[in-house]
Amino acid sequence: MMKKYSILAAGLVSVAVIGTAIAQETENPAIKARTSIMKLYSFNIATLGGMAKGETEYDAEAATRAANNIVAVLQIDQSEMWPAGSDNVSDPSTRALPDIWENFPDVGTKAQALADAAVAMQAAAGQDVDSLKAAMGPLGGACSACHKAYRAPEDK
Numbered sequence: 001m002m003k004k005y006s007i008l009a010a011g012l013v014s015v016a017v018i019g020t021a022i023a024q025e026t027e028n029p030a031i032k033a034r035t036s037i038m039k040l041y042s043f044n045i046a047t048l049g050g051m052a053k054g055e056t057e058y059d060a061e062a063a064t065r066a067a068n069n070i071v072a073v074l075q076i077d078q079s080e081m082w083p084a085g086s087d088n089v090s091d092p093s094t095r096a097l098p099d100i101w102e103n104f105p106d107v108g109t110k111a112q113a114l115a116d117a118a119v120a121m122q123a124a125a126g127q128d129v130d131s132l133k134a135a136m137g138p139l140g141g142a143c144s145a146c147h148k149a150y151r152a153p154e155d156k
């Protein structure tokens, strides 16, 4: 019995190793940094989204923490994280479309829209679940507006 399990475990390990080898891991520290920022947005917006959808119980303090975190992450200056040549045509490990480098003012506008929505969420999150829900649309919308314009689909 033990043996069977360990063979199975070994099989799973090798599948995991192959999976990692196939996925394109970026070597570019700037891309790593900016996608890490995106992951921090994602983690915190998931907390808020779960409450907005009623999947998790509304918790004013946890919601406020998540909104505060998004606002805090927005304070990070990303100027050095989007160097020329780090678009998905030059480097297949990123999903950043070359259009970003052609449209800096518009990218800035979309980033500002996120900042505005995050500040509104910061004010709303701790009030009650209806306020949180109302602030969720503009916040999620700010993420997807930029992704629609400037991020390649997952399987390009």
Ligand code: HEC
Residues within 6 Å of the ligand: 031, 034, 035, 036, 038, 039, 041, 042, 045, 093, 094, 095, 096, 097, 107, 108, 110, 111, 114, 139, 142, 143, 144, 146, 147, 150, 151
């Ligand atoms: C101003 C534009 C912009 C805004 C606003 C924006 N993103 Fe992104 N996001 C991007 C781009 C471009 C990429 C692709 C980056 C890359 O692959 O180098 C990306 C990638 C991501 C990824 C994938 C990260 C990875 O590990 O590859 C996640 C998750 C993500 N964004 C979440 C969010 C969330 C959540 C928000 C809103 C709170 C948000 N983003 C707001 C432009 C934006």
